[in-house]
Amino acid sequence: MRQVIVFKTNQGDWIADCPSLPGCKCRAATKADAIEAIREAVYDYVRELKHHRAPVPEDQFEAAIVYV
Numbered sequence: 001m002r003q004v005i006v007f008k009t010n011q012g013d014w015i016a017d018c019p020s021l022p023g024c025k026c027r028a029a030t031k032a033d034a035i036e037a038i039r040e041a042v043y044d045y046v047r048e049l050k051h052h053r054a055p056v057p058e059d060q061f062e063a064a065i066v067y068v
Contacts, residue, residue, distance in 0.1 A: 002042050003061045006034055020059040021045050 006016045014031045016038035018024040024045050026037035049056050 002059050003063065004035075004038050004042075005063065006031060006038075016041075018042050018045075019061040020057050022057075 002018050002020055004016055004018050006014060008014055008031070009027075014028050014034035016026045016028070016034040018038060018041070021042060024038070024041050026034055026041050028034040028037050046056055
């Protein structure tokens with residue numbers, strides 16, 4: 001399991017980002033589509049790392065929501 005940040009952009013679409021896997025991000029028209037896309041992206045990312053016998057980064061991301 002991976003922590004994922006999902007947020008709505010100013011343009012109205014959605015971004016899903018998995019910070020523990022550099023570059024693993026998705027953009028979609030709906031939140032549900034972004035979540036589904038990032039699930040697939042995380043799975044594919046980790047599968048490719050394992051296929052190439054590369055280390056899989058641990059999920060060490062910590063988040064806080066702060067209103068400023």
